[in-house]
Amino acid sequence: MKDIKVLGPGCARCTTTAEMVQKEADKLGIPVKVEKVTDYAAIAGYGIASTPGIVIDGKVVHAGGLPKSEDLARWLAA
Amino acid sequence: MSLGSITEHAPGASPSTAKWIGGTIAALILWSLIYSQLVPFAEWVVALTPVDPKSHLGEAISFFAYDTPKVLMLLTLVVFGMGVVRSFFSPEKTRALLAGKHEGVGNVLAASLGIVTPFCSCSAVPLFIGFISAGVPLGVTFSFLISAPMVNEVALGLLFGLVGWKVALTYLGFGLAVAIVSGWVIGRLHLEHWLEEWVRNIRSSAVELPPEELSAVDRIKAGIDAVHEIVGKVWPWVIAGIATGAFIHGYVPSDLLVLIMGRDAWWSVPAAVVIGIPMYSNAAGIIPVVEALITKGAALGTVLAFMMAVIALSLPEMIILRKVLTIRLIAVFVGVVGTGILAVGFLFNALF
Helix, strand or coil: CEEEEEECCCCHHHHHHHHHHHHHHHHHCCCEEEEEECCHHHHHHCCCCCCCEEEECCEEEEECCCCCHHHHHHHHHC | CCHHHHHHHCCCCCHHHHHHHHHHHHHHHHHHHHHHCHHHHHHHHHHHCCCCCCCHHHHHHHHHHHHHHHHHHHHHHHHHHHHHHHCCCCHHHHHHHHCCCCCCHHHHHHHHHHHHCCCCHHHHHHHHHHHHHCCCCHHHHHHHHHHHHHCCHHHHHHHHHHCCHHHHHHHHHHHHHHHHHHHHHHHHCCCHHHECHHHHHCCCCCCCCCCCCCCHHHHHHHHHHHHHHHHHHHHHHHHHHHHHHHHHHHHCCHHHHHHHHCCCCCCHHHHHHHHHCCCCCCHHHHHHHHHHHHHCCCCHHHHHHHHHHHHHCCHHHHHHHCCCECHHHHHHHHHHHHHHHHHHHHHHHHHC
C-alpha cells in the first residue's frame, strides 16, 4: 500500500490532482491510500512553494499545477 | 523510474514533434490572417444594423464588434507564448535563485522573476511560506508578490495591442519599479515580527524536486493549457470590460472625462488609487476600459495608476494573505504599494 499525500489548500486543482492520482493507481492496479493535506503549516513542512504537491511514501515528487498522467504512472510504479 | 519512460520524454525531432511544431506555425499564420480582417468585419457588423455609424450607438457597436475579437485573439496569442516561456520556470526554481540574495539585487531579481514564474493567487500562501521558510528575505518575497500579479502577460499583451507599445513598456518599467522599491522599503522596515506567529515558527528546508524532462511538444502543450485555463476563465471579464469601454466610447462626453481625469485635475490620481484598491478585476477586464478612457482624453498617469491599483491590490488577495500576515503588516503593504502607485501616476502626468 503506497501512502500518497496531495498537498493543497483545497483549490479546484488540488481536488482534481487527488482524483487523478486515485484513477491512475486504479488503472495500474497499485493499492494506494490518498490523503489530502490542507493545513498550510503542514504543507510548508514539505518544503514546496507551489500547490498542488504530491508526496509518495514521504518523498515529494511534484509541485505546482496538474501532473501529467504519464508522470503519475512513472511515480506510482517506482 | 524506468529507462523506457526517460527515452519517451527525451527532446528530439521525432515525427510527432514535427507535426506539433508544424501545427503551431500553421495556427499562427491562420491567426494573423483572421486578425488582419477585423476592421472590415467590424464595419460589416455595423452595416448590418440600421444604426447610423456616426451616432453614439453606432460608435459603441463598432467599438464592441472590433474590440471583442481583437482582444480575445491577442489574449490567446500572448497567453500561449507566455505559457511556453513559463514552462521553463517554476516557483521552486525561482526560490532557489532568490534564497540568500541580499536586498537590493534580490528585490530586482524577485520583481523580474515575478513576470515569468507561473503564479496563481490560490497558491499565494504556500508560496509566501515556502519562500520565507527557505530564507528568502521578507522584502524580496514582497517584491515577487507585488510584481507577479501586476506585471503579467495579460496586462502587457493587451496594453501592447490596444494602446500601443510605448504605454506597455511604460507599464512594465513602472510596474517593476513599484515592486522593487516597495519590497525594498518593506525589507528596510524589518517587520518580520509582524508575520503571524505560526509562520515564523516554520523551519523547513527547500525540497529537491526530481528534474522534469520537458520536450518541445510538452512546452507547446503547456502553452495550450495556459490558453484553456486563463482565456477560459477571463473571457467574461473581457467582454464586460469591452462593453463598459464601448459605453464610454459612445456615451461619456470627452469634456466630462477631461475635467475628471485630465491632467489638470491633480486630485484625480489619489482618487483613482483609492477607488482602485478595493476593486477587483483582472487586467483583461480593466484594459478595454483603460483604452476607452485614454482615447476620451483622460491623463495617462491617472489611468495607469487606476489600473495598477485595481490589479495589484485587491480585497480578495488581502483576505488570502491575512492567513500569514498580521493586519498591521497588510496595512503597511497596502500603504507602501499604494504610495508607489501614486508616485507613478503623478510622475507620469508631470513627465508626459
